Amino acid sequence: MVPAWPRRFPEENQKRNSPEDTIRALGLMASYFSMASRHHSRDSTWAAIALAAKLCKGAGLHRDPARWNLPLVQRRRALFWEVYQSDISHSIALGRPPITPLxxxxxxxxxxxxxxxxxxxxxKYKYCRDAFVPIMDLLLSAYPTKRSYREVLELDAKIRRLQVPVPPSDNALETFYARQLLNAVLLTLHRSYMARAILNGNEAAAQDVDSSRPFDPFDSAQTPYASSVAAAYHAAEEISRSLHGFVVTDDELAGRVWFLTYHGFSAAVHSPPVRQDRPTPQLQ
Incomplete structure (x- = not known):
């Protein structure tokens, strides 16, 4: 999450102690828990964001203010989506359901x-709504085994169509995050199926099936999840390369922002299990 809580809009008045101020304060508290405090766990961050999300619904921020002729339209919209995106980010990192259904x-x-x-x-909000939420519905539901792998590939194609050029920004962290959204989403979608492909290889080795032919997780003839291996490997490679460049630029900031370490660690875990001497694979 790139924190946007302190941002204010030109139309904002100076009213104090409003529900929006309370929600903003909870968002800042969650950001502090995740980036500046060693005494709070990810659960503390998630709990603060969950409370902010409930207060958003209590204040009616989930309904578009322009349709109800409410004041501070831009502020209310931005605040709601920042809370919603933060809840989704932490929920998917912890494997928990979101607070507010779309x-x-x-x-x-x-x-x-x-x-x-x-x-x-x-x-960022569009990727949250159109990519991360469908991934949660697909992979974290109570009955994920009823989903077909074809649905995963169809969602992959839909997510790739979300990619648009990132506008220039003076904020290096913000720009880095925006440019890696697609890779982070694809890695989240495909990493469990990449693990299944590796398990297919372990099972084949245990059964000594055609020992003269080494198991290749990129080969669709040897595993039905080869497309996920290609997608996850490529996304992990891109995240690792970009994160290395960002750390070289600002190592202190990189060590404090949770989503950098989260996605960086995930990318590092999913790169070694497959052969490193292969050219960059393409999704089939």
Whole structure:
């Protein structure tokens, strides 16, 4: 999450102690828990964001304010989606369901003419709504075994169509995050199926099936999940390369931001199990 809690919009008044201020304070608290405190776990961050999400619904932020002629339209929109995206990010990292189902949400995004920061934020929210939420429904539901692998590949194709050019920004962290959204999403979608492909290889080795032919997880003839291996490997490679460049630029900041270490560790875990001397694979 690139924290956007302190951002204020031109139309905002100076009213104090509003529900929006309380929600913003909880968001800042969650950001502190995740990036600046060694005394709080990821559960503390998730709990703070979950409370903020409940207060959002209590304040009606999940409904689009323009349709109800409410004031502070852009502020309410931006605040709701920042809370929603934060809840999804932490929920999927912990394997927990989201607080607010999208079927109850009709809030629009804040206007992008507010600047490049809002444009990048809206891109983050779109990936959250159109990529991470479907992934959670597909992989973290109570009955994931009823899903077919074809649905995974169809979702992959849908997610790839979300990719758009990232606008220039003076914030290096924000730009890095926006450029790695697609890779982070694809790695999240395919990593469990990559693990299944590796298990297929272990089973073949245990049964001594055609020992003269080494198991190749990229070969669709040897595992039905070869497409996921290719996608996860390529995403992990891109994340690792970009993260290395960012750490060289600002190692102190890179060590504090949780999503960098989370996705970096995930990429590192999913790169070694497959052959490193292969050319960059393409999704079939």
């Amino acid at each position: 079927s109850f949400v009709d809030c629009d995004y804040a206007d992008e003419d507010l600047g490049s920061h809002q444009t990048i934020c809206n891109l």
